[in-house]
Amino acid sequence: MTPQQQKQTLRQQILSRRDALPHDQRAAHSASIIERLLAMPQYQRAKVVLGYMNFGHEFASELWVKRVLADGKKLILPRANPVTRLLELYWVEDIERQLAPGMFGIREPIPELSTMVLSLNALEFVLLPGVAFTREGARLGYGGGFYDKLLARVTHRPVLVAGAFGMQLVQDIPQESTDRKVEWLVTENETICCKQESEQTNGHTTNPESG
Numbered sequence: 001m002t003p004q005q006q007k008q009t010l011r012q013q014i015l016s017r018r019d020a021l022p023h024d025q026r027a028a029h030s031a032s033i034i035e036r037l038l039a040m041p042q043y044q045r046a047k048v049v050l051g052y053m054n055f056g057h058e059f060a061s062e063l064w065v066k067r068v069l070a071d072g073k074k075l076i077l078p079r080a081n082p083v084t085r086l087l088e089l090y091w092v093e094d095i096e097r098q099l100a101p102g103m104f105g106i107r108e109p110i111p112e113l114s115t116m117v118l119s120l121n122a123l124e125f126v127l128l129p130g131v132a133f134t135r136e137g138a139r140l141g142y143g144g145g146f147y148d149k150l151l152a153r154v155t156h157r158p159v160l161v162a163g164a165f166g167m168q169l170v171q172d173i174p175q176e177s178t179d180r181k182v183e184w185l186v187t188e189n190e191t192i193c194c195k196q197e198s199e200q201t202n203g204h205t206t207n208p209e210s211g
Helices: 003-019 023-039 041-045 061-070 146-152 194-199
Strands: 048-050 074-081 086-092 099-101 107-109 125-128 159-163 184-186 191-193
Touching: 023 041, 023 061, 023 159, 023 184, 041 159, 061 074, 074 107, 074 146, 086 146, 191 194
Parallel strands: 048 074, 048 125, 125 159, 159 184
Antiparallel strands: 074 086, 099 107, 184 191
16 A cells, blocks of 8 residues: 555544544534643744634634634734645734635635735744644645645744644654654643654653743
8 A cells, every 4th residue: 555545544534533523522622722722832922823724623723713813913824726736825814804715615815805925934833734643743634735835835944733633643644755744733632742752752742831
């Protein structure tokens, strides 16, 4: 089985399990994940934040996005360009007025009502979506490569974070040269420093204060 086939099999398994989570459980887990994200010193220090709007049965990142704006931070949201198959980034101040369903039915910035981000160097704190993750930071996306291609264009080092339900944690994800790892993984139960996990074999989990 090729790495792509392995990824697709794992993707289907995790999505099926995630979709089976009861609504109230997803809501409770999402609330815990959001509070953990907001408590991260890396988030609190950041002035410019890249987020995304959830779809399907992802954790409720939209609620976190609203908290970002309430905290007075500058918010950037992505838009998938159907022609280039790349993510375009826009400054967003009003998610009710500036967003509309886009390429995959995900709420995205309306170009006519938003200002495009001209320099990726503005990014300080990046929240990434994903289907599955390892404790070492390996990330399995939805298969389009949109975020890997975006991160390949980033020349500095913003903090890369993912929020996910604990059941999305897996032992191993096949990795390819284009795959990018996250530095922090936040679930409803723990905040994991993936860089430290990759250097240790005892499954140590650390508090975000250490980073």
